[in-house]
Amino acid sequence: MSSPSAQLHGDADDLMPITPPLDEESPFATMMSVFDEAAEKLQVEADAYAILRKPDREVTVAVPVKLDDGSLAVFDGYRVQHNMGLGPFVGPLRLDPRLKIDELRALAGWMTWKCALLNIPFGGAAGGIRINRDRRSRGEVERAVRRYVSSLLDTIGPDRDVFTPDKARDEEIMGWVMDTVSTHDRHTTKAVVTGKPVVMGGSLHFRDAVAQGLTTILALALAHQDMDQGHGGARVIVQGAGSVGGNLARLLHEAGHSIIGFSDITSAYYNEAGLDVSALLEWRDRTGSLAGAKGEFERMTNEELVLMPCDVLVPCAVANVLTSRNAERVRAKLILEGAHGPVSARADKVLHGAGIPVVPDILANAGGMVVSYFEWVQNRQGFAWQKEVVLKRLRRFMTEAWSEVAKLQGEREVRLRTAANMLAVQRVAAADKLRGIYA
């Protein structure tokens, strides 16, 4: 620990230089292997392939912040814009002490495919600040976000690049972004960022958008697989109890499905006769986690939970839950990726071999992006939609995307993931080709 920053600021991890290690099962490698497969199946021309594989633009900015103790710290800020063929860029603003530009590149690409697949007129972007928000005060984080946004003013805007939240709890940060841009613009600019508090132009149903989308896809996938839901609906394991997993468990329970497995980072519970979801969610709301909850269930680890028998497994927590190391032992009949990249590239092939369909993240968890888009539309119109309208339109977008993926999967006899990526890559390549290269 002899770097100047370490001397200045102790062992603050957000100020240390980082060389990103990229292992084989990194989300970036996962995304690119799927993209390559889709591009190959589509016989994408070499020129188009070269354009699609590289981000359009990467901006790095220094983010100087006056710390609470009066000293100055300079954080790293990035924005990667992957492809603008279909419209303005859109993507998350991530605050993370281990932020790597490679990860942002992958995420930006991911956003491009997701928007294209859902027929949303955006290209993908991703950005963030390498800062540890748990160790920084709220004031320090706010100053960092505002300075970062000011440095990017020439790059962002409602028709240029739109920020979305990285985490469900990021409302407040999104509010700062909107205020900073509006102050500079000398007029209210809401559509530059989504996931804002409702009073600042946030869309209704933003918080449970991903879960609502997953619920829609689950019903469509069950029907498509001819999986008889019987009297008690499907038997579902939901890994994760945050804004995605928690809302999903609630929605599926309300829809008459049986949640037989449920977990968060602290605990995992299983009962093949069905869990009392309401009681568990109440416990989580009261205590902050599922730890120590009481009821009729078996306690196990998260690793064990995802291998338990069920109709549908929905990993909604972290990446790489299923890898080449455990994919062979999966006993689900259908998997929906609620999180980003919970199934690794190798695991995907193993599961395919075992005849277990995986509905890929860019389709399954796209509800959040769809409602982000809706928020942008509402902000541009200056007119907020009612809850029912948001929900009805969200279901329409999810259903259309599912139908197109299922159709292509049948025609080309490929995995759902490949079909989804083929559709997405095809649309972006077509738009790039139509627009041509502006010289």
Place this chain on the structure above:
Amino acid sequence: MSTGSATAGQPASIDEFNPFQAMAQRFEVAADHLGLDKGLREVLRTPDRELTVAIPVLMDNGSMRVFTGYRVQHNFSRGPCKGGIRFSHDVNLDEVRALAAWMTWKCSVVDVPFGGGKGGVICDPRELSLGELERITRRYTTGIMDILGPDRDVPAPDINTNEQTMAWIMDTYSMHVRRTTTSIVTGKPLNLGGSRGRTEATGRGVMLATREAMKKLGLRPESSRVVVQGSGNVGGIGAMLLHREGYKILSMSDMYGTVLNESGLDVPAVLAHLKKHKRLDGYTEAEHLPNSEQIELDCDILVPAATENQITSANAERIKAKLVIEGANGPTTVAGDAILEDRGIVVVPDILANAGGVTVSYFEWVQDRAGFFWTEEVVNARLEQVMVSSFAEVDKRAQEFGVSMRIASYILAVDRVAKVYRLRGIYS
């Protein structure tokens, strides 16, 4: 109501076959009915702005050529200008001016909040490579950049320009202004901000205009025999939609010939044949006639949806239809009009009957501004609403002024522009 001279500002000799002179004559008649003063007439005749640009282009063989391009904005009182861009060797400024004025009246009749504009580049697209066309388009766009914009002037496809051309314009404009600007141009591909239902919009408008006229005349589709001149985007789709509504389509045509089946054509089969063979020749379920005989066929409804000057002083006496729906621009001459009117034949004029295209262009612009895209059902329902209410408005003027639907449509259009002009006043 009639004051002033109907021929003020007209060229000395009137050519029956010049559709722009016909438009100008009809404007003057409408202005007479409205009692417009001389100054306002002058304003409405004169384009607000005209721009001529040199377009230097590096050709594929390494040489340099300079093309000439125009953009005329006829009148922006009612909103940004709207109108096509054509690439053709016979583009000239006079024609572009007339077409721009035409667009002002058309937008006004269907009450879309646009003024009229038109543009063109003198070039022969058949002699140009795709790359050369792209470079012409981009340089032309750059040249007229300062007068373009979603709230200034919004181009659209026209002769020899298409979705691809519009995509280039959108890309060039977006790169210049550093932001995605889909609403700068309409007629774009679906995945770049185009509208659903646009391809068939003009044909659908023709069908709706026919339906409204039938109601007015108390006729029923099942007992109506239709002759459609043309089989392209307007005639073909129009015939298809009329066929679906239960009309009996007796005859259709392309540039090479006419098909006729007295008991009704199987329109989907005709269009399938056309798609496969590129011409109607060889379609077996019909008689084949030369095009010169088609227009005088015995029928109830005639839909000229091909080119201008089809019903003239030379043949108007022999038209058998009770109802003429103008799918094309300017298919009836002024002299032809007078004869049809004498004979009690109702003509639904071009600026109303074929305005479905510009209406859905307007919808495309609205959707692009909102960033939210309508389903095809919504587009079609809103188009229907516009066509039905515009038809009713024109019909109301026809009763009120005791004139043909043609003159009534000009009265409605000119009145709307004149009213807005007076309200806005002259900014000096």
